[in-house]
Amino acid sequence: MAGAVIVNGIWLQGDLQCCFVNVYAPMGSAEKESLWDALQILALPNKYSYLCILGDFNAVCDPGERVGKGVVFNQADARNFDAFIRQSNLLEIRTQGRKFTWYQPSGGCKSKLDRFLVNERWPQEWSGTVGRGLQRSVSDHLFLNSWLSHPDFSKLVRKTWEETKIEGWSCYVFKEKLKLVKNALKEWNLRIYGNIEHGLRELKDESEMIRRNELRAKIILKSKEKCSLLQQKAKVKWVKEGDLNTSFYHKAIVGRRKKNEIAGLADGISWNEDPKIMKEKVKTFFENHFKKRQHVLPMLPGDFVAGKVSAASNAELIKPFRNQKLKLPFGAVTATRVRDQMALISSFGKRHGR
Structure with a gap:
């Protein structure tokens, strides 16, 4: 299959039939459509139990995934790519880290070209699968001008070129020497400039933490709004299609798992x-x-000595009530009086107790 490498076999833990497809899609629209058709066959329900298609699809689904100065959004390509995902019943694994995976060297344009797509059975077995957008690093294809200012650069290139002995025709020798020089410069760059990259990564992480704290409230608010909208849509579709809509049923389960995941x-x-x-x-x-916390009990103010109840009073207190009207020594009890007494007790408790 042009534009993809397929690896399939049995996952020993669980004896599961899995297929991984690493995609590097071509630039042309016609070639990409041919690739989508071939991948759609792999996504058929009876083809593979667990399918993961990942890599550089060289296509986006909406204008927000390709931004920058002078960027042209190909609506036809986006429509075909989105149709391929939907018709294949593929789910996109959420990614953490960077939103955009391709950057123009000048930084003027950026796109989300890489993604992870899985079939509906995948999250049932591996619900915690996530993608990660790694930090941008120095490309193997770039030559850094800062190297020229380093005193060891010229010595390293000359030494590697002159000490390498390769037999063959001239173009082959030239290519192999360039490859060795590139590997030597790569190791030298990590040794000399690696600390700079590490420092930059630490500063980026620190700034990301500050920005995350500032944007957390907005993200939570937008997430709640999105979840509310999806719940309403899900309930409507469930009423219409019921339990027989197995595709919707599994997507709803996956959605709940993602929502509850920390x-x-x-x-x-x-x-x-x-x-x-x-x-x-x-x-x-x-x-x-x-x-368990130790609480200090409140103390009554002043010298307070509790008296004892006499035997006659004690007998009077435990004597059973008779079926007769009680006579209260303090007059009739009214609702106002009860409220006043309760207010007094409450005020005492707040002042001297907990």
């Missing part, structure tokens, strides 16, 4: 996604929250 926890200075660390932090939080 991808990570922030403790103020760091973001943790390791399940073991997350479980330990949750356990520690609730242990501290429900820990």
Whole structure:
């Protein structure tokens, strides 16, 4: 299949039939349509139990996935790509990190060309699958001008070129020497400029934490609005199609799992996604929250000595009531008087108790 590499076999843990397709789609619209047709056959329900199609699709679904100065949005390509995903009943795995996966060297344009697509059975077996957009790094195809200012650059290139002995015709020798020089420069770049890249990554992570705190409220609000809209749509479709709509049923389950999933926890200075660390932090939080606390009982002011009830008074207190009208020494009890007494008790409790 042109534009894709297919690997299929049996996942030993569970004896599951799996197929992975690594895509590098061509630029031409006609070639891409041919690739979509071939991939759609792989996505047939009786073809593979678990299917994952990932890579560079060289296409976007909507204008928001390709932005920048002078960018031209190909609506026909986007419509065909979106139709391929829907007709194949494929689900897109959510990604963390960068939204855009391709950047123009100047930074003027960026697009989301890479994505992960799976069939409907995939999240039933691996519900926690997520994609990750890695940080941009130095490309193997770029030559950094800053290298020229380093005193060891020229020495390294000359040494690698002159000490390499390769036999063959001239073009082959030239190509192999360039390859060796490139590998030497790559290792040298990591050794000399690696600390700079590490420092930049730390600054980016720090700025991302600050920005995340500022935008968290907006993200939560928008997420709630989206969930409310999807719930309304899901209820309407469920009423219309019922349990026989198995495709919708599984998508609804996946949606609930994603909604209830905790991808990570922030403790103020760091973001943790390791399940073991997350479980330990949750356990520690609730242990501290429900820990038994020692309370100091209130003391009455002044010298207070409790008296004892006499034997005659005690007998009077425990004597059973008779079927007769009670006579109260303080006059008739009214609703106003009861309210006043309760207010007095409450005021005393707030002042001297807890």
